[in-house]
Amino acid sequence: MTSSFIIRVPATSANIGPGFDVVGLSLSLYLTLTVTIGETSTLPVITYSGEGADEVPLDPYRNLMTRVALYVLRCNGHRTFPPDLSIHCHNQIPFGRGLGSSGAAVIAGVLLGDSLGKLNLSRERMLDYALMVERHPDNVTAALVGGFVGSYLRELDPQATEAAQVPLSEVLPEYPSDAGEDWGLSPPVPPLGIGHYVRFKWNSSIKAVAIIPRFELSTAKARAVLARELLEERSVPLPSQVFNMQRLAVLTTALGQTPPDPELIFEAMKDRVHQPYRKTLIPGLPAVTSLITPASHPGLLGICLSGAGPTILALATHNFDSIAGKIQEIFQQEQITVDWKILEVAGGSTVDS
Ligand SMILES: Nc1ncnc2c1ncn2[C@@H]1O[C@H](COP(=O)(O)OP(=O)(O)OP(=O)(O)O)[C@@H](O)[C@H]1O
């Protein structure tokens, strides 16, 4: 007899301007997994359709989502996947564009491990597992709980800090495909309560226009620019930090107010901590964030880089076509082709039978 269930995880946009590694917004593009148990095969069979189908590994020991599921299972006393498992993924979230595709895959993996192992993990515990893999909380938290979310990584005691910082290669090892079920060492179990979050109000008249360039930019590469410039030297100038904190404090309330105030939000979505350093990777970014304003395009509330880019996120209440058209025109001048979509703020991840 076969049984099946469906996991659905939304896309996310992190940062929203000044909230680097702090805020995330879930958006109405989805990674959907249809999981069936009872179709005879020894290894899980994975199939994909939609975004990334031509590049994603289908080997369950190489695929990010199933590797995360295996990590969760192994931390909870299950040596491997249950037999006779097949997973079909339909993916609407483009890879490496700043719309949280890896965060969605990580959350899908945690939910898959939880369901297959009948673990009944709480949302907080699920977040711990996700944070052992993707170590900035903004995308994974918004993908799990949905909405406009702020999060931080808790200060843990020294032992827990060490446990939460084990190399990623120990959390998600390269499983030798011929090693059967004997993979040696137990995986590092996450300490309790790595991250905390809160959901902010969101005015439902605000939509997110995602303008998506047709090139990929890996988060690792977009963070490496920052690492060189800032993170390793810990040299974010204090005035830039204050600039961002002032704006973030206002933004988290301003996006929930009725009616939304374009002047307040446009200024509150500016950033001096990450976007200036990423402009070398995204031609057109400075022009997009400076030439289009609520005065030139009524309905526009604010513009920022989505996550690590290259997608641009414009928040607006109306006039979506003309805002997207102008951003498309700026990218065209840089010989970059874009696609664009009007997205709603989504609910959190779901598992349904
Ligand atoms: N559904 C998926 N299944 C398996 N692997 C995935 C899936 N989605 C994304 N990935 C992996 O994650 C990589 C993209 O992650 P990356 O962090 O670079 O970008 P992103 O998450 O799309 O953008 P951002 O973090 O800026 O929002 C893909 O190249 C792929 O290896």
Ligand SMILES: N[C@@H](CCO)C(=O)O
């Ligand atoms: N806060 C992260 C999000 C990546 O999706 C960054 O900007 O690098």
